[in-house]
Amino acid sequence: MTEPMSGAASLQRPSLPMKGRRKKQTYHYPGTAWLMVAPAVLFFCVFVFYPVANAIYVSFTSWDLVSPPKFVGLRNYIRLFSDKSFLNSALVTIYYTLILIALELPLALGLAILLDRKIKARGLYQAIIFAPAVLTMVAVAMIWRVVYTPVGGLYLMFTEPFGIAGLQWLNDKDLAMPAVLIVSVWKNVGYYMVIFLAGLQAIPTSYYEAARMDGAGSWKLFRHITLPLLKPFILFVTVVSIIRASQAFSLFYSLTNGGPASATKVLPYMIYEVAFGFNRMGYASAMAVVMFGVLLVLTAIQFRVLRPQS
Amino acid sequence: MTITASENQATAVRRNAKSRRRKLKPDPQGILIHALLIFASAIIVSPLLWMVVTTMKEQQDIFTKPLWYIPPQPRLFENIQHVFNKIDFIRYFLNSLIVSTSITVLDLFFSSMCGFALAKYRFPGRDIVFGSIIATMMIPFIVILVPQYILVRDLGWLDSYAGLIIPAAISSFGIFMMRQAFLGTPDELLEAARIDGASEWRILFQIVLPMHVPSLISLAILRFLGEWDSLLWPLVVTNGENMRTMSLGLALLQDDRYGTDIPMLMTAATLALFPIVVVYAFLQRYFIKSVAGSGLKQ
Amino acid sequence: MARVEISQLEKSYDDVDVVRGIDIDIPDGEFVVLVGPSGCGKSTLLRMIAGLEGITDGEIRIDDTVVNDIAAKDRDIAMVFQNYALYPHMTVAENMSFALKLKGEPKPRIDDAVKRASAILGLDALLQRLPKQLSGGQRQRVAMGRAIVRDPKVFLFDEPLSNLDAKLRVQMRSEIKELHQRLKTTTIYVTHDQIEAMTMADRIVVMQGGVVEQMGAPLELYDKPANVFVATFIGSPSMNLYPGTVETSEDGLVVRTEEGATMPLPPDRKDLVGSRIVYGIRPEDIVVGSGPGAIARISTVEPTGAETLLLCKVGKVSTVVVSRERVTLGPGSDIALTFPTERLHLFDQATGRRL
Ligand SMILES: Nc1ncnc2c1ncn2[C@@H]1O[C@H](COP(=O)(O)OP(=O)(O)OP(=O)(O)O)[C@@H](O)[C@H]1O
Ligand SMILES: [Mg+2]
Numbered sequence: 021m022t023e024p025m026s027g028a029a030s031l032q033r034p035s036l037p038m039k040g041r042r043k044k045q046t047y048h049y050p051g052t053a054w055l056m057v058a059p060a061v062l063f064f065c066v067f068v069f070y071p072v073a074n075a076i077y078v079s080f081t082s083w084d085l086v087s088p089p090k091f092v093g094l095r096n097y098i099r100l101f102s103d104k105s106f107l108n109s110a111l112v113t114i115y116y117t118l119i120l121i122a123l124e125l126p127l128a129l130g131l132a133i134l135l136d137r138k139i140k141a142r143g144l145y146q147a148i149i150f151a152p153a154v155l156t157m158v159a160v161a162m163i164w165r166v167v168y169t170p171v172g173g174l175y176l177m178f179t180e181p182f183g184i185a186g187l188q189w190l191n192d193k194d195l196a197m198p199a200v201l202i203v204s205v206w207k208n209v210g211y212y213m214v215i216f217l218a219g220l221q222a223i224p225t226s227y228y229e230a231a232r233m234d235g236a237g238s239w240k241l242f243r244h245i246t247l248p249l250l251k252p253f254i255l256f257v258t259v260v261s262i263i264r265a266s267q268a269f270s271l272f273y274s275l276t277n278g279g280p281a282s283a284t285k286v287l288p289y290m291i292y293e294v295a296f297g298f299n300r301m302g303y304a305s306a307m308a309v310v311m312f313g314v315l316l317v318l319t320a321i322q323f324r325v326l327r328p329q330s
Numbered sequence: 331m332t333i334t335a336s337e338n339q340a341t342a343v344r345r346n347a348k349s350r351r352r353k354l355k356p357d358p359q360g361i362l363i364h365a366l367l368i369f370a371s372a373i374i375v376s377p378l379l380w381m382v383v384t385t386m387k388e389q390q391d392i393f394t395k396p397l398w399y400i401p402p403q404p405r406l407f408e409n410i411q412h413v414f415n416k417i418d419f420i421r422y423f424l425n426s427l428i429v430s431t432s433i434t435v436l437d438l439f440f441s442s443m444c445g446f447a448l449a450k451y452r453f454p455g456r457d458i459v460f461g462s463i464i465a466t467m468m469i470p471f472i473v474i475l476v477p478q479y480i481l482v483r484d485l486g487w488l489d490s491y492a493g494l495i496i497p498a499a500i501s502s503f504g505i506f507m508m509r510q511a512f513l514g515t516p517d518e519l520l521e522a523a524r525i526d527g528a529s530e531w532r533i534l535f536q537i538v539l540p541m542h543v544p545s546l547i548s549l550a551i552l553r554f555l556g557e558w559d560s561l562l563w564p565l566v567v568t569n570g571e572n573m574r575t576m577s578l579g580l581a582l583l584q585d586d587r588y589g590t591d592i593p594m595l596m597t598a599a600t601l602a603l604f605p606i607v608v609v610y611a612f613l614q615r616y617f618i619k620s621v622a623g624s625g626l627k628q
Numbered sequence: 629m630a631r632v633e634i635s636q637l638e639k640s641y642d643d644v645d646v647v648r649g650i651d652i653d654i655p656d657g658e659f660v661v662l663v664g665p666s667g668c669g670k671s672t673l674l675r676m677i678a679g680l681e682g683i684t685d686g687e688i689r690i691d692d693t694v695v696n697d698i699a700a701k702d703r704d705i706a707m708v709f710q711n712y713a714l715y716p717h718m719t720v721a722e723n724m725s726f727a728l729k730l731k732g733e734p735k736p737r738i739d740d741a742v743k744r745a746s747a748i749l750g751l752d753a754l755l756q757r758l759p760k761q762l763s764g765g766q767r768q769r770v771a772m773g774r775a776i777v778r779d780p781k782v783f784l785f786d787e788p789l790s791n792l793d794a795k796l797r798v799q800m801r802s803e804i805k806e807l808h809q810r811l812k813t814t815t816i817y818v819t820h821d822q823i824e825a826m827t828m829a830d831r832i833v834v835m836q837g838g839v840v841e842q843m844g845a846p847l848e849l850y851d852k853p854a855n856v857f858v859a860t861f862i863g864s865p866s867m868n869l870y871p872g873t874v875e876t877s878e879d880g881l882v883v884r885t886e887e888g889a890t891m892p893l894p895p896d897r898k899d900l901v902g903s904r905i906v907y908g909i910r911p912e913d914i915v916v917g918s919g920p921g922a923i924a925r926i927s928t929v930e931p932t933g934a935e936t937l938l939l940c941k942v943g944k945v946s947t948v949v950v951s952r953e954r955v956t957l958g959p960g961s962d963i964a965l966t967f968p969t970e971r972l973h974l975f976d977q978a979t980g981r982r983l
Contacts, residue, residue, distance in 0.1 A: 052530040053451035057459055060444035063500045067478065068466045074477035085480075131370060134363050147614045148371045151378075154610050154617055157559050158577040159599040162584050163381045166592050172392040174380045206374065211621060218622035267470045270561040274581045288472045288562075295476050296566060308473040315470060518713035521680045522774075526727035527701035540717040 079305035089302065096306035106307060108282055109290040113311075116197065116204075116286055117265040124205045125257060128212035133246075135213070136220040146217070150210035157207070161274035164203045165190065193283035196276050200284055203271060208264075212257050219253030220246065259322055266315060287311050378603075384596040385409055392592050409597035416594065418571060419601060422579035429494045429564075429575060430557040434550050436499040441549065442542075444500075445508030446534050450520060460509070466502045471562070479566050493567045494575070498557065504549050507624070511545035512538060548620035551613075558606075576602055630691045630704075630781035630814050631656045632677065637686035639672055639838075646672050648838040649686070654831075657812045659805075661825040663861070664835035670818045671786055673835070677816060678784050679703050690781060701730075706775035707784040710791060712767045714759040720746075720770050721755040724777045745776040748807070765796045772807070783808075785817040789824065801827060822862055826850070834858050856980040859908055859973055865937065865948045868914075870907045871977055874900040883907045889922055889943040894969040897983075905983060908973035911937075911948040915966040916955070924949075924965050926957055938963075 079096055083089035100106050135146055152160065167174040168189035176185060189199040227245050236244065269288040272278055278285035278293070285293075287307065295304035380397070386404035387395070395401075413419055447453070448460050478497055487493030515538055523533045539546070564578045574582070580602055584595055610617060632654040639647035647669045654660050662670045675681040677688055679700030688695050695703050706727075714723050721742055728738045746752050749769045759767055768788060775783055785804070789797045805828050808815050819825055825832050826846045834841045834849065834857070841861075842854040853859035853867075860866045872885040874893065881893040883905065891907050893900070916938075924940035924947055931937075931954075938949040940963070949965060957963060974983040 049451055049530055050453035053447040053453040053456070056443040056447035056451075056534075059440050060463065060500050060505060061459055063440070064463060064466060064502070067481070067497045068469065068474065069462075071474035071477035071481060072469060074480070075473055078476060078480075131367075134367055137363075139360065139363060145367045145371055146618060147610075149367075149374055150614070150618055150621075151607075151610060152374060153621070154555055154606060155603055156577055156580075156606065158561055158580045159602045162580060162595050162599045163377050165584065166384065166596060167377050167380070169392065169592070172397070174377060174397060177376070177397055206377070210374070214618050214621045215624070263470070267472060269472070270559070270577070270581075273561060273565075274584065288470075291472050291475070292562065292566075295479075301476050301480075305476050308470075308476070312470060312473045316468060319468065516711060516713065518709040518711055519715065521675075521678075521700075522707065522709060522713040523715070523726075524680065525678060525700045525705065525707050526774075526778075527730040528726075532730075537715055 075305045076309055078301055079309045081302045083301040084299045085301060086299075092302065096303050097310070099303070100306055100310060105282060105285070105290070109285050109287045112197070112282070112284060113266055113286045113288075116200065116268070116284075117262055119197075119201055120204050120208075120265045121258065121261050123201065124208050124212060125254075125261065127205065128209050128257075129216050129250075129254075131209065131213045132216035132220055133242075135217055146210075146214070150214055152207045152209075153211040153214075155207070157270040158274045160203065160207055161271055164199075164206075165275055168199055190276055191280050193281050196280055196283045200271060200275060203275065204265070204268070207271075208261070212261065215257055216250070216253060219250050223249045255322070259319060262318065262322070263315070266311075381596045381599055384593055385600050387593045389591055389593060405593065406597070409593045410601070412591060412594040413598045413601060417579050417583055417598070418574075419579070419598070421571070422574050422576045423602075423605075425494075425573060426558055426576035428491065430554050432491070432495045433498050433557045434554045436495070437501050437504045437553050438546055438550055440500045441504030441508045442539060442546070443534065444505045445510075446512050446538060448505070449509045449512035450515070450517070450538075463502045463505055467506070475562065475566065482567055487567070489568050489570055489573050491573070494564060494573065498560075498563070501553065504553065507549050508542075508545060511542045515541065544619075547616055548623055551617055551620045552624060555617075631689075632782060632814060632816070633687075633689040634673075634677070635687045635689075637673070637676065637688065638684045639669070639676060639681065640684050646838050647676070647684075650835075650838075650840055652833055652840065652843065654814060654816065657814055659808050659815045659817065659828060659830045660833060661829035661831075662816065662818045662833045662835060663820060663822055663825040664841075665861070666820060668835045669838040670820070670835055674707075674784050674786055674816060674818050677782070678705055678707050680707075703782075704778075704780050705782045705784055706778050706780040707786065708768075708771045708775050708788045710787040712759070712771040712791075714767060714770055714774075716759055719756050719758055720751060720762070720773075723759070723770060724773045727774070727778045741777045741779070742773075745773045748776065748810070749773050764792055765800065768792065768800060769803075772804070776807075776811070781814065783813050783815040783817075785815070787819055788817075789819070790821075797824075804828065822864065826862070832862075834861055836861075852982070853973060854982050856906055856908075856975050859975070863910055865911050865950065867908045867910050867973065868947050869975075870942075870945060871904070872907055873904050874902060876901060885943070885945060887943040887945055889945065891922065891967055892969055893972070893974075897974070900974070900983065904977040906975040906977050906980070908975060909967050909971060910973075912950040913968060913971040914947075914949045915968060916949065916951050916953065916963055917966060922965050922967075923962055925962050926959050928959060929955060929957070931955075940965075 078089065080091060080093060081089035082092045082096075131149060135142055168187075170186050170188050173189075175187065175189065179185065179187065187195060189195050223246065227249070228241060231241055231245055266286075267288055268286060269292065272284055272286055272289045273292075276284040278289045291304045291307050291311075294300050294307065383398055383400055384392070386400055386406050386409075388401065388405055391399060391401060444463075448456060482488060482493045482497060485493075487496070519537060520533050523537045524530075528536065559577060560575075561577045561581060564573075564575045565581070568574055568578065580598060583598060584590065632652075634650055634652045634654075637647055637650045638645065650673060652660070662673065664670055672681060676683050679695065679698065683696050690703060690705070715726065718726065724742045724745060725738045728741060733741075742755070746755060749772060751766075751769055751773055754762060754766060754770070759770065762770065768791075771788070788804070789800050792800060801824060804817075817824075817828065829846055831843060832846055832849055833843045836857055842849055842858045844852075849858060849862045853862060856869065860869070870883065870885045870889070870891060872883040872891070874897070875882055875884050875890075877890065879890070879892065880895055881897060881901070882890040883893060884890050885907075893907075912935075922942045924942045926938055926940045928939040929936060930939070934952070936951045936953075936955045938951060938955060940947050940949060942965070947965070975981060976983055
């Protein structure tokens with residue numbers, strides 16, 4: 021139409037000279053905004069950043085909380101790496117975290133897939149399986165401690181048909197960690213199931229319909245549609261469960277007390293014990309700092325590995 | 331027109347026949363799914379049921395009677411008395427309630443405020459504030475346990491509500507969650523309110539917050555449950571009976587080395603879990619939604 | 629009831645100048661429409677008047693008071709937003725009364741004002757509903773109701789109709805116009821729809837790139853566009869433009885386009901001989917039939933009922949013709965076009981200004 025013409029005759033407007041004086045622009049409410057964030061900023065400075073800095077400082081000292089802290093340089097860290105009990109705790113923590121994730125994530129995903137359809141009593145199943153997630157951990161540990169009673173414990177309901185009885189779950193160093201893992205899976209699986217279910221329901225059904233029309237079977241659907249689209253959720257759940265598992269304390273404190281023979285003495289438990297049982301604040305802090313560093317690296321790697329395409 | 335109508339009818343009839351057949355003879359896949367889900371539910375429920383059954387037993391019933399034995403004269407009442415004789419259950423419960431509720435209320439208030447400013451204003455330092463608050467989510471609590479204890483000790487808050495509540499009063503998680511929620515609020519809404527004469531604070535509390543009640547409920551549920559569950563911090567900052575929380579009280583109760591009274595323990599656990607289960611039974615939709623929403627939103 | 633004066637107004641975001649020196653004087657009771665292409669700074673200008681956006685330089689006066697540093701709530705203006713911005717958790721009545729409540733007006737006075745506004749807008753039956761229970765048009769009315777209730781000095785509208793369907797838009801257009809005639813409140817209305825501008829405005833302000841291109845009554849802009857931009861922006865379909873050079877030929881004064889076609893000029897524009905100009909004529913001003921003009925080849929015929937749109941080529945140059953007569957010719961045929969010299973628009977090629 022007339023476009024080329026009007027373009028040819030377009031206006032050349034000289035740009036206005038920049039004025040020297042510029043007033044400050046208002047209406048962004050920087051004052052109010054700062055008032056709103058101030059309490060949180062203050063809080064995080066006092067109760068998070070300062071303690072983190074302090075933790076690092078304390079980790080270079082020897083301190084029993086009574087006499088003043090004594091600067092010892094890297095000694096805590098050096099000792100750490102030849103400390104068998106620290107290495108044991110590190111291994112126990114890794115063992116617990118890895119096995120727990122290997123157990124609970126596939127189980128949670130499987131249950132979520134079972135529930136991701138219109139079936140009767142769907143809400144009821146979901147409510148029951150999720151329920152342990154809201155229960156107080158210490159009370160849960162109490163229940164399971166009784167469930168694991170060698171004679172008369174509920175575990176017999178599952179083992180007796182196989183002729184197994186009298187298991188010393190919490191006193192046998194090969195059974196204690198499996199015992200803790202069972203409780204953890206029991207408590208967590210519904211939690212992660214609900215997150216996965218939210219992810220599954222976010223996948224538009226039109227994708228499945230289109231793929232089915234292309235002749236894809238159930239496994240192909242899962243492999244090529246569900247799994248890739250669920251990837252961000254899997255990443256999220258993996259990160260969250262690593263953080264949660266590696267920081268678990270209550271369960272160990274109230275179910276096994278770290279025993280028997282340190283078989284379930286995870287790092288948080290050990291740090292607690294070294295700090296408040298033996299009053300060795302410096303050494304405990306050094307352990308915490310090392311653990312923090314490892315976790316940071318791990319999380320960074322996870323984001324790298326699991327997030328390249330998207 | 332007539333043709334499509336009769337066609338529709340035909341498919342409807344066929345569909346009816348199909349669904350009737352399905353009703354009569356459920357497909358094997360459906361049976362399998364229900365079987366798996368019932369099995370999973372049974373595993374979840376059986377320890378809890380057994381706990382309740384155990385509250386009615388005597389100590390020796392555990393070792394001599396079948397697992398699911400219910401005595402003809404249930405000893406629930408005696409067992410409850412044992413619990414109350416042994417620990418100040420009500421006090422622990424109230425302490426937990428006070429601490430968890432205070433933390434939840436404080437966090438809702440300050441997180442909303444901070445999240446709102448981060449989502450809706452441009453101000454110098456905003457990105458640094460947001461970035462560093464988010465970064466704190468990466469810090470495991472165990473790292474700051476010792477210095478935080480020292481800090482609380484130096485503030486003179488050991489063994490007090492302040493010591494239990496204040497160090498947990500604001501969560502980076504809460505700020506993040508509320509900020510995400512507020513980001514979706516159209517700016518025009520705030521501007522309309524501004525023109526109507528509302529101050530920025532009034533805009534937050536009277537316009538924006540009421541629009542985000544579901545997010546507030548989610549945050550409240552997650553925060554309350556988390557604090558109700560916490561053990562490590564109360565273990566470290568309290569030392570007397572007075573400030574003991576539910577979790578701590580239970581943990582110390584079972585530390586009793588002089589032969590555990592199993593029915594008494596199970597009764598204590600039942601008492602501790604009962605309020606939660608009741609609340610959960612009524613609000614489970616909200617509980618599940620909170621967790622489902624805590625995942626990813628795009 | 630207020631006069632709004634804008635002088636030398638400027639706005640920049642960091643390095644970007646969004647509004648660059650605008651002067652508009654709006655007398656009391658006038659309905660002014662700001663039009664312009666997307667991104668030209670209309671909303672920014674409106675929001676500066678509202679007090680939602682800071683002013684980089686210049687002045688805004690409402691009733692002789694400089695309002696630059698006065699907060700939005702104290703400027704006594706009301707604004708209607710494109711997405712309505714109704715408070716979702718408040719009923720229609722609460723939405724409308726919110727501002728008065730904040731002002732601390734007594735309850736009976738508030739109820740009165742709400743009742744009056746809802747009667748004007750036909751909202752009586754909807755007062756207890758929540759915004760999500762309303763249709764798009766009803767929400768639009770509530771947003772207007774919220775503005776009316778306050779009885780402000782100035783109404784500001786930012787593309788209030790662009791979320792409505794075509795039919796509703798026409799209806800609301802006349803409702804807003806009627807409302808203005810009834811209330812006589814100074815109104816500044818932003819749109820990028822030039823039909824809305826033409827039909828509603830007492831005066832139109834055409835903007836581009838942060839400056840005012842022309843201000844004036846709708847027909848003034850239509851009849852005497854000040855430059856090429858306004859000429860193409862006002863009127864639909866837009867004006868045909870032919871750049872060329874003015875020459876004298878055996879037919880008198882003509883413009884020779886770059887493609888070699890010649891267009892007749894009125895004999896009294898001898899002063900332009902030799903200059904490079906843009907020759908413009910509106911599609912509806914071209915007469916189909918014999919006379920001094922050009923031969924064109926039809927490429928498309930678009931009948932709309934009342935009139936017929938002919939897209940044709942004069943030489944290589946596209947030309948749009950609107951004919952009120954039924955055209956029986958099809959694509960590919962040639963027609964004679966007459967350009968009545970009294971309806972021509974001539975612009976300087978270098979500056980774009982009207983000659
Ligand atoms: N906060 C900001 N920062 C930087 N530039 C901005 C900002 N707000 C607006 N702009 C720019 O200012 C210019 C004018 O924006 P404005 O919203 O006034 O346009 P408009 O004329 O209303 O357009 P539309 O018809 O699309 O609504 C645009 O180029 C826009 O990109
Ligand atoms: Mg705009």
